[in-house]
Amino acid sequence: MTHINGHAVSQLPALRPAELPLRDSDSAADLAEQITGDATGVDLQAAQRAAAAFLGALGLDLDSEELRDTPARMTQAYAELFRAHPPRLTTFPNDEGYDELVLARAIPFRTVCEHHLLPFSGVAHVAYLPGARLLGLSKLARLVEFHAARPQTQERLTRQLADYLATELSARWAGVMLEAEHTCMTLRGVRAQGAKTVTTALAGPLRTDRQRRAEFLDLAGAPS
Ligand code: ZN
Numbered sequence: 001m002t003h004i005n006g007h008a009v010s011q012l013p014a015l016r017p018a019e020l021p022l023r024d025s026d027s028a029a030d031l032a033e034q035i036t037g038d039a040t041g042v043d044l045q046a047a048q049r050a051a052a053a054f055l056g057a058l059g060l061d062l063d064s065e066e067l068r069d070t071p072a073r074m075t076q077a078y079a080e081l082f083r084a085h086p087p088r089l090t091t092f093p094n095d096e097g098y099d100e101l102v103l104a105r106a107i108p109f110r111t112v113c114e115h116h117l118l119p120f121s122g123v124a125h126v127a128y129l130p131g132a133r134l135l136g137l138s139k140l141a142r143l144v145e146f147h148a149a150r151p152q153t154q155e156r157l158t159r160q161l162a163d164y165l166a167t168e169l170s171a172r173w174a175g176v177m178l179e180a181e182h183t184c185m186t187l188r189g190v191r192a193q194g195a196k197t198v199t200t201a202l203a204g205p206l207r208t209d210r211q212r213r214a215e216f217l218d219l220a221g222a223p224s
Contacts, residue, residue, distance in 0.1 A: 042082070048075040081112055081119075084149035087142035091133040091169065101173075101212065103127035103219050104140040113184050114151035122180030122196065125220035126161060128171035129204070129212060135169055154180055158199040166203035173206040175216040 051071035056062055062071065103125065110121035126140045147160050158178045165174035177200045186193050206212060 042079055044075055044079060047079070048072055051075050078112075078117075081110075082150055084146055085142075087139060087146045089139045089143065089168075090136045092136070094130045094132055094134050098130055098134065101127045101129055101175075101215060101219065102134070102137075103216070104137065105220065107141045107144050109144050109148045109178075109180075111148035111150070111152045111157065113182060114153060116184040116188075117151065118182070118184040118187070120154065120180045120182040120184070120197075122178060124161070125175075125177040125216075126165075127175045127216050127219065128165045128169065129173035129206065131170045131172045133169060135165075154178055154182070154197055154199050158201040159203075162201035162203035166205075166207075171204050173204040173209060173212045174202065175213065175220075176201050177217075177220045 048071050051074045052062055055067070055071060055074075060067055060070075062068060104127075105125050106123040107126060108121070109124050110119055112119050124144045126144065128135070143161060143164060147157055147164070158176050161176040162174045165171040165176075177198065179196050179198050181194070181196055185191075185195060185197075200217075202213060
């Protein structure tokens with residue numbers, strides 16, 4: 001236990017930087033490319049001290065039984081929300097020449113809004129038209145998870161996912177639709193309970209292809 005502003009604060013172990021992904025063997029690398037993100041590090045103990053100072057400044061009694069461990073729990077919760085595991089995105093040659101949309105529907109995600117640091121969550125529909133390479137199917141969910149592991153706006157998250165597929169995977173067309181409920185809008189402010197925000201982003205050299213867009217919107221379905 002350490003004491004911060006007169007409050008007992010339990011010590012937390014230092015968080016290891018996110019582990020970098022391992023590469024496949026050389027032979028596997030001939031068939032697969034690895035796309036990696038950035039690793040980040042955090043100082044959990046400094047965050048916990050700051051959380052205690054923050055809650056104390058808001059007039060909360062951190063000496064009370066109920067709140068004693070809240071700075072530590074709060075720190076762990078936000079550290080978990082921001083813990084980005086760089087996706088190990090394996091791609092495969094599109095030898096069969098697959099020439100239609102690949103779409104993963106209703107991938108659940110959660111993140112926090114960068115304006116209030118309150119959670120927003122919902123589902124992502126992610127589609128792409130392959131070029132020379134295909135992405136492992138489960139990797140679309142990993143991609144969403146990775147980009148959501150930081151303070152975000154829904155608009156930017158949508159755009160980042162579409163751009164990533166167009167640039168890193170060289171998809172000829174990419175479409176992303178997010179449907180999310182923002183607690184900063186439903187629990188505070190206008191308290192618009194149940195309101196959902198829908199955003200879409202298109203990317204790639206065939207971005208303006210109306211037929212692809214219509215097909216994508218049809219497959220993704222009307223916002224629920
Ligand atoms: Zn917000």
